[in-house]
Amino acid sequence: MLRIFQLIFLLGSLHVQLNGVGAFDGPHIRLLDGDNECSGRVEVLRHNQWGTVCDHGWDLREADVVCLDLGCGLAESALHGAAYGQGSGEIWLRHVQCSGHEASLMRCATVLHSDPHCTHLNDAGVKCSGTLLMPSLSLLSPHAVFVAGEAVRFSCTVLLGHHLSDFHLYKQGVSTPLVTQRVDQSQTRVELTLTDLETFHQGSYSCVYRIRGSSPSQLLASPPSNSINITVVELLTPQHWYNTSTEAPVGSVIKGQGFNITCVTKQQYPGASFQLRLSRSNGTVRQSLPALTPAVTFTFSSAQSSNEGYYYCLYRVQLGGRTFISRESQPLPIAVRDPDPVLSPMVISWLVSGLTFVVALIIIIIVAKVLCQREEKPSELERETRTCVDNTYVALSINKI
Incomplete structure (x- = not known):
């Protein structure tokens, strides 16, 4: 009571x-x-x-x-x-x-x-105060570099919280807020989360709070807070191709000859590198080159059996204490073939036939000269023999032609 x-x-x-x-x-x-x-x-x-x-x-x-x-x-x-x-x-x-x-x-x-x-x-x-107090923006995420699809968390704080209506997160150069969070009138801190990041979201951010004025429809906006920059990395899957001698069949290189593989990407970041991965039956081999340009070429001076396998290109970059690696390119199969023999069997057969003909011709000529140099008058048998030799010589000449 x-x-x-x-x-x-x-x-x-x-x-x-x-x-x-x-x-x-x-x-x-x-x-x-x-x-x-x-x-x-x-x-x-x-x-x-x-x-x-x-x-x-x-x-x-x-x-x-x-x-x-x-x-x-x-x-x-x-x-x-x-x-x-x-x-x-x-x-x-x-x-x-x-x-x-x-x-x-x-x-x-x-x-x-x-x-x-x-x-x-x-x-x-x-x-x-004449104007509303400036809020303070801080980064709740442990880093300032993100990959596309991730989320970034900010905290916006104001020292005095009276008549508060809402908080807004703005990106520099964009007139409309990307995140709006309504709050209780006395709430002095709010978390602002930007999800599903894209490369468009890379830039400088600040926050603003609004308070209710003399009427419910009147809202007063504070000056913008300090700025925080974030980076959004979007790594595209690299493309690749290879070059070698024209004698090599498609998808292969000739053993002992040189070849090269070129990796290329459309998106480039400072300090990045290309990695070439060779997957073969007995393991994996990796090598890398700095990505000073959008395209980098890996050179192999003499193809060996160890160079045979499937090649993949990757793009790698380190930013803000984080390491980002792109998806692997499509596999590029390369086979190493032995060089073709210098003389084919057909060529060897022609050479043997020609050499046999030359030797036979030389023997016949020598025999003919010996018979012609005899000082005695040739007998009927010798004449017939000489006629036979001459006819044979003519026949061989005709066959040669």
């Missing part, structure tokens, strides 16, 4: 100041005699007359409401004792109590049973 009476007493001590709210369609609050338009003595308009606010219970919660209402950011200080000079006329509000989330001082509660003794020596004042 005691708690019920305490609750009734508490509710009776607070009174929501709603009288005359509908009359404030125009400006209903202003700051006077300050250093700029966002500092000064607080005055409110009531019954078409400007009056001041008593500083009883005046703190940063009430000052924040004033600053936000005027589009002056957040309160840096809530001032007491007519710090910006004494006003004149009525003291319209005494002992205002705001939660900090109201759209206007006129929406705040006032304590009815407080000390009513206020003079213009108690006029309240505020000093506003």
Whole structure:
């Protein structure tokens, strides 16, 4: 029962100041005699007359409401004792109590049973930031280099969290936010995650928060935070081909002759390299060359049996402490063939036949010369023999032709 009476007493001590709210369609609050338009003595308009606010219970919660209402950011200080000079006329509000989330001082509660003794020596004042505080952006992901398809996580933080509506993640050069996260009014930190990264997402990022102004439809945007750069790596599958002598059949090289394999990619990164992998029956052999240009050639001066197998090209790059390797290219089969013999069997057969004919011809000529050099008159047998030799010589000559 005691708690019920305490609750009734508490509710009776607070009174929501709603009288005359509908009359404030125009400006209903202003700051006077300050250093700029966002500092000064607080005055409110009531019954078409400007009056001041008593500083009883005046703190940063009430000052924040004033600053936000005027589009002056957040309160840096809530001032007491007519710090910006004494006003004149009525003291319209005494002992205002705001939660900090109201759209206007006129929406705040006032304590009815407080000390009513206020003079213009108690006029309240505020000093506003002029603009909203800059948020801070940090990278939650353990690295700043990503491969396409991964996600990056940021954290956006603001020191003071009043009237917060949402946080936005912006990429430099893009006018619309890539990520938006709504928050509770008092939440000062939010995680912003960008998923399914593409090369388009590479660049510089900053975050912005928005707060609610004097009306639910009025949103004030903070200045952008610090910037964070991310890199998105997209490694394309390399292409490859090989070159060798024209005598070699397709898909093969001739043993002892030179050949080369060229790897090429359309996407290039600094410090990258090409790796050529040879898969053969007795294991795998790898070699690499720096990718100073989009195409790199691996040269083999003398093809051996150990060069036979399936060749694959890969593209490899190290960025931001991470190693990225592309998919392997399609297999390139290469066989090593022995060279063809210098003399084919047909050529050898022709050479043997020709050599036999020459030897036979030489023998016949020698025999003929010996017979012709005899000093005696040739007998009838010798003449016949010589005639036979001559005829044979002629016949052999005709056959040669």
